Amino acid sequence: MSIGIRAAIGLNRVAGRVHYRQLKLAAFVSPVLLVLLWGWVSHLQLISPQLLASPLEVASTFQELLASGELQEHLSKSLSRLALGYSLGASIGLLFGILMALSRNVEALCAPLFHAIRQIPTIALIPMFILLLGVDESFKIAIVIKASFFTVALAAYEATRGVSVNYLEVARVYKLPWITLYGKVIIPAIFPPVLTGLRIAFARSWTVLVAAELLVADSGLGQMMQMGRDMFRLDIVLVGVVLTGLIGFVIDRSFKWGEAHLVRWRVA
Amino acid sequence: MRSISSLFSRIGLGRRAVGLILPILLLMGWQYMSTRGATFAYAFSSLSQMQEALRELIASGDLQINLVASLQRALTGLAIGGAFGLVLGISMASSRIIDTSAGPLYHILRQVPLMGLVPVFSLWLGNGDTAKLFIVCLSAFFPLVLATYESLRQVDGKFLEVGNVLKLSRAQQFRHILLPAALPNIFTGVSFALAMAWLSTIGSEILFNAGAGLGNLMMNAEMASRMDILVVVTILIGVVGYLLTFVLYRISAYLFRWRKVASE
Numbered sequence A: 001m002s003i004g005i006r007a008a009i010g011l012n013r014v015a016g017r018v019h020y021r022q023l024k025l026a027a028f029v030s031p032v033l034l035v036l037l038w039g040w041v042s043h044l045q046l047i048s049p050q051l052l053a054s055p056l057e058v059a060s061t062f063q064e065l066l067a068s069g070e071l072q073e074h075l076s077k078s079l080s081r082l083a084l085g086y087s088l089g090a091s092i093g094l095l096f097g098i099l100m101a102l103s104r105n106v107e108a109l110c111a112p113l114f115h116a117i118r119q120i121p122t123i124a125l126i127p128m129f130i131l132l133l134g135v136d137e138s139f140k141i142a143i144v145i146k147a148s149f150f151t152v153a154l155a156a157y158e159a160t161r162g163v164s165v166n167y168l169e170v171a172r173v174y175k176l177p178w179i180t181l182y183g184k185v186i187i188p189a190i191f192p193p194v195l196t197g198l199r200i201a202f203a204r205s206w207t208v209l210v211a212a213e214l215l216v217a218d219s220g221l222g223q224m225m226q227m228g229r230d231m232f233r234l235d236i237v238l239v240g241v242v243l244t245g246l247i248g249f250v251i252d253r254s255f256k257w258g259e260a261h262l263v264r265w266r267v268a
Numbered sequence B: 001m002r003s004i005s006s007l008f009s010r011i012g013l014g015r016r017a018v019g020l021i022l023p024i025l026l027l028m029g030w031q032y033m034s035t036r037g038a039t040f041a042y043a044f045s046s047l048s049q050m051q052e053a054l055r056e057l058i059a060s061g062d063l064q065i066n067l068v069a070s071l072q073r074a075l076t077g078l079a080i081g082g083a084f085g086l087v088l089g090i091s092m093a094s095s096r097i098i099d100t101s102a103g104p105l106y107h108i109l110r111q112v113p114l115m116g117l118v119p120v121f122s123l124w125l126g127n128g129d130t131a132k133l134f135i136v137c138l139s140a141f142f143p144l145v146l147a148t149y150e151s152l153r154q155v156d157g158k159f160l161e162v163g164n165v166l167k168l169s170r171a172q173q174f175r176h177i178l179l180p181a182a183l184p185n186i187f188t189g190v191s192f193a194l195a196m197a198w199l200s201t202i203g204s205e206i207l208f209n210a211g212a213g214l215g216n217l218m219m220n221a222e223m224a225s226r227m228d229i230l231v232v233v234t235i236l237i238g239v240v241g242y243l244l245t246f247v248l249y250r251i252s253a254y255l256f257r258w259r260k261v262a263s264e
Helices: A003-008 A017-044 A055-067 A070-102 A104-118 A122-133 A137-161 A165-173 A178-215 A221-230 A234-261 B004-010 B015-034 B047-060 B062-094 B096-109 B114-125 B129-153 B157-165 B170-207 B214-223 B227-255 B257-263
Strands: none
Touching: A017 A055, A017 B096, A055 A070, A055 A234, A070 A104, A070 A137, A070 A178, A070 A221, A070 A234, A104 A137, A104 B015, A122 A137, A122 A178, A122 B170, A122 B214, A122 B227, A137 A178, A165 A178, A178 A221, A178 A234, A178 B114, A178 B170, A221 A234, A221 B114, A234 B096, A234 B114, B015 B047, B047 B062, B047 B227, B062 B096, B062 B129, B062 B170, B062 B214, B062 B227, B096 B129, B114 B129, B114 B170, B129 B170, B157 B170, B170 B214, B170 B227, B214 B227, B227 B257
């Protein structure tokens, strides 16, 4: 992460108050400049306004979509698909990954198939899933489950495998009951890498969901953008782009904040 | 409890054979579904149909043409996007001004799901190869900026001190100390960028339904409800992605074979 963005979100403070404040301001310079440049180019009308909506136009379209309630509907549709698929995929993946790392039998049985399917990009599975499940909700949720399951399972598997044997030996010497072994040893040890896995899984799920909605959907942010594309309404498309980016950015930052703040004991 | 694999080795099967149980069960289940009447046969095509589809695709040359088109797109995208990413990463790591000004913008733009940009590029660049290539370039560009930047910043301070003692100029410092030290990590970034480029090649081909490519081949098969072709192409995409990463891994192991010696 660059220094500027770190300062802007207050991750690790750069020494010196003044310096820090300057950096914080500097972090906003380039995004603001980009928006100004965008406004200026669209004002010049070198490119037809249909192909380059001005920032103001995008803002007013945003308001229109908001006032008509259309945006909220698309947004809640997309987010509920994401929430359902991601929570299912990530929780099953977490359990499966830990189980595969702890049990020789499960590993011998499942690992080859798991690693083979993992090689296939989720997006390449979209056409197959459409044929198998149709174009309804189940297909979009299944694709999110696939994207999150494999990423989280792999992270949990590798994290659990990486738990130092020393810890487990100490636990055995103290004859810890399994509930303490999990609560106090294994889960705290695998928490940081699993959190990273959860973050990456989220980003992948979000991308693949937007792609699936672009392809076939009756609602959702992706479908809204696709509609804008079909009607040559770049302003609608850009509202969608900004929103999907913003949602991705905010959730990515919250995970990163969690990685930096929730696992303090590791640094100490 | 005795482990399954030791049981297997006792009855004369290799320990690894345990891993074949699930795939074989999966195939048998699939095959069984395909024989359960027309409603299922439409989604679950039988194994012999898939074999036939593969033969048909190779004989007609469809597979080769589309595979070459996809590979070409992924590698061109990696070369163009990767080169820009390398340059931006190097300049962000070596200049504080560029870092503070371009860094935040980079991190914001990176969050936009690339496939979400498909409608924008299709309005700006049309539905053809240019738009697809642009997406692939971006997908290789973003990870490589970060990898280059981070690897250059993580170069051990000791090395830089040696450079200062030798009174190297900034350019010399970069050429003889920073770059060689960071190169192995940058190469890891390249392999990640390649994986992203392959993924977005397939993704953009699925979403822009014009031209040649494995993604287009899949979408046509989907329209025609040809599950046999879909399965063959999907597996091929996985295998090619794996091979690309593997080849790059071997190249990096060969190029940086000095690294192991140096770190010992």
